[in-house]
Amino acid sequence: MHGVFNRAMEAFFIRSEGEAAWAAICRGADIRVTRFEPLLVYDDAITHRLLEAACIALGRPREALLEAVGESLIETPSTFSLRRLLRFGGTSFVEFVQTLEEVRARACLALPDLELPHMRAERTGLQGFRLYLTWNRPGFGPLFLGILRAMARDYGTAVHLRHDARIVGGQEQCVITILLLEGTQRETADFALVETGS
Amino acid sequence: MSAGSLPGEARPALGRSALGALMPMHLWLDREGTIRGAGPTLCRMRSGMRLIGRPVFEVFEPRLPADARLPADLVSGAGGRVQLRFRAQPRTLLRGLAVPVTRPGGVFINLSPGISVAAAVADHALTLRDFAPSDPSVDLLYLIEAHAAILAESRSLNQRLAEARAEAEQMAATDPLTGLRNRRAFDTELAALLRRGEDFGLLHVDLDDFKQVNDTLGHAAGDEVLRHVAAVLAQETRGRDLAARVGGDEFMLLLRDCGQPEAVVPVAERILARLDPPLRLGRSEWRVTASIGGTHTLHYTRPEPDKLLRDADHALYASKHAGRARHTLFVPDRDTAQSGSANDRRGKGASLPAPRLQSTLP
Numbered sequence: 055m056h057g058v059f060n061r062a063m064e065a066f067f068i069r070s071e072g073e074a075a076w077a078a079i080c081r082g083a084d085i086r087v088t089r090f091e092p093l094l095v096y097d098d099a100i101t102h103r104l105l106e107a108a109c110i111a112l113g114r115p116r117e118a119l120l121e122a123v124g125e126s127l128i129e130t131p132s133t134f135s136l137r138r139l140l141r142f143g144g145t146s147f148v149e150f151v152q153t154l155e156e157v158r159a160r161a162c163l164a165l166p167d168l169e170l171p172h173m174r175a176e177r178t179g180l181q182g183f184r185l186y187l188t189w190n191r192p193g194f195g196p197l198f199l200g201i202l203r204a205m206a207r208d209y210g211t212a213v214h215l216r217h218d219a220r221i222v223g224g225q226e227q228c229v230i231t232i233l234l235l236e237g238t239q240r241e242t243a244d245f246a247l248v249e250t251g252s
Numbered sequence: 253m254s255a256g257s258l259p260g261e262a263r264p265a266l267g268r269s270a271l272g273a274l275m276p277m278h279l280w281l282d283r284e285g286t287i288r289g290a291g292p293t294l295c296r297m298r299s300g301m302r303l304i305g306r307p308v309f310e311v312f313e314p315r316l317p318a319d320a321r322l323p324a325d326l327v328s329g330a331g332g333r334v335q336l337r338f339r340a341q342p343r344t345l346l347r348g349l350a351v352p353v354t355r356p357g358g359v360f361i362n363l364s365p366g367i368s369v370a371a372a373v374a375d376h377a378l379t380l381r382d383f384a385p386s387d388p389s390v391d392l393l394y395l396i397e398a399h400a401a402i403l404a405e406s407r408s409l410n411q412r413l414a415e416a417r418a419e420a421e422q423m424a425a426t427d428p429l430t431g432l433r434n435r436r437a438f439d440t441e442l443a444a445l446l447r448r449g450e451d452f453g454l455l456h457v458d459l460d461d462f463k464q465v466n467d468t469l470g471h472a473a474g475d476e477v478l479r480h481v482a483a484v485l486a487q488e489t490r491g492r493d494l495a496a497r498v499g500g501d502e503f504m505l506l507l508r509d510c511g512q513p514e515a516v517v518p519v520a521e522r523i524l525a526r527l528d529p530p531l532r533l534g535r536s537e538w539r540v541t542a543s544i545g546g547t548h549t550l551h552y553t554r555p556e557p558d559k560l561l562r563d564a565d566h567a568l569y570a571s572k573h574a575g576r577a578r579h580t581l582f583v584p585d586r587d588t589a590q591s592g593s594a595n596d597r598r599g600k601g602a603s604l605p606a607p608r609l610q611s612t613l614p
């Protein structure tokens with residue numbers, strides 16, 4: 055998988071469990087490196103082994119870990135501010151969700167080898183969306199659930215999210231149900247089109 | 253006639269707010285050049301300053317066409333291409349297209365910050381809402397930011413790679429047991445010094461009876477002896493010199509800037525003296541001794557690695573033959589060599605196998 059993701063896992067585990075625990079996870083996954091380069095692409099097997107080792111080490115299910123990594127991808131400040139890049143997607147969470155397919159195109163402009171799932175949003179009534187993600191990597195739905203949860207927080211929008219997976223045409227399709235909670239628009243985190251004063 | 257309209261078809265009429273939404277940075281001038289309409293983003297860029305009703309060239313300095321005096325000049329000057337710059341700070345340069353307005357007349361200009369969009373956004377605190385969704389300016393901003401982030405990441409990756417490479421090179425040149433340079437590093441340095449025409453002394457140090465340490469006390473003790481010898485060699489050489497472990501119990505020293513060939517003698521003597529005291533290995537004590545053979549580039553008209561190594565080896569062999577724990581220096585064109593030992597100071601010359609080696613005891 056792309057180094058951006060492995061680096062996010064690294065940052066997440068180091069922040070929440072410490073350097074030693076992360077080194078132990080890497081050893082448990084039989085991986086020689088403990089630092090991932092966000093510009094390199096790694097074998098998918100490395101990511102799978104890391105996740106497996108992390109689940110064993112922390113005694114948490116894979117879904118919960120992936121969701122936490124997704125949230126941390128948005129909320130951990132780094133050189134590569136994914137949160138900022140995603141905020142270019144719209145002025146509100148609803149706008150953001152509706153233009154997610156553009157996010158994919160934009161991400162490809164920045165990192166052509168970053169493979170993202172195909173995303174399609176479908177309105178379900180006044181307060182809801184259903185988001186369909188199709189990817190050739192099964193089992194990563196909860197990661198995007200975490201990313202969406204963090205983005206909703208960033209936009210100051212209270213949402214209820216649910217994730218299901220199904221098989222469509224031999225490929226896993228992840229369905230994320232988004233329910234906007236009424237009257238809960240809170241203050242939106244700052245977003246300036248051009249970062250100043252950093 | 254534009255391709256998109258049919259003769260006689262009704263023309264679309266757009267209200268001010270529709271125009272503003274479509275083209276948030278538009279400007280509508282009447283025939284006299286007075287600003288009659290301006291898009292909301294353009295107004296925001298001049299916050300606190302009225303645009304409507306003011307002469308366009310009072311607000312903007314025309315850069316293209318530079319000699320524009322009348323609104324019509326903007327249309328005809330450069331095929332409609334215009335560059336306008338605010339006269340007041342921040343003096344953002346905008347580019348756009350000027351077209352004539354058929355009814356009620358005048359000029360319509362759609363402007364954009366173009367490539368300098370990042371500066372314009374920062375200077376005027378523009379937001380996503382200030383750009384029409386059809387305008388790729390925001391994507392440009394995104395790309396600028398992503399590009400900067402990737403560049404920073406790429407720089408730091410290159411930095412880390414350079415460090416890793418330096419470390420790998422260092423490791424490839426180091427003997428892992430003793431921390432001295434290895435055979436490869438020695439060969440490279442020897443060749444480099446000769447290529448540069450530098451003069452230097454060469455000492456070949458070989459431990460006496462090292463096999464016995466291994467056989468009697470085990471390999472751990474043997475390793476300790478090697479580390480001890482390496483520490484002595486490192487301490488008795490200077491930073492510019494090179495001390496290398498080139499084989500099991502064989503070491504080489506390159507002594508740079510040591511002047512005359514005889515200058516290597518005190519170094520050899522100090523090494524032998526430092527090795528002389530018995531070394532404690534676990535419960536036993538062991539007297540580590542070494543034999544040294546040396547030579548110097550000043551002995552050769554054309555010094556070459558093979559010659560130097562062969563002569564140092566001969567001198568070492570002479571030390572071994574003469575009873576070990578001593579040093580012998582190669583001297584050319586003589587029937588003798590100079591030799592001496594730190595602990596054998598009885599003043600007796602050693603018998604030498606090689607006619608070119610001379611023995612003189614200190």
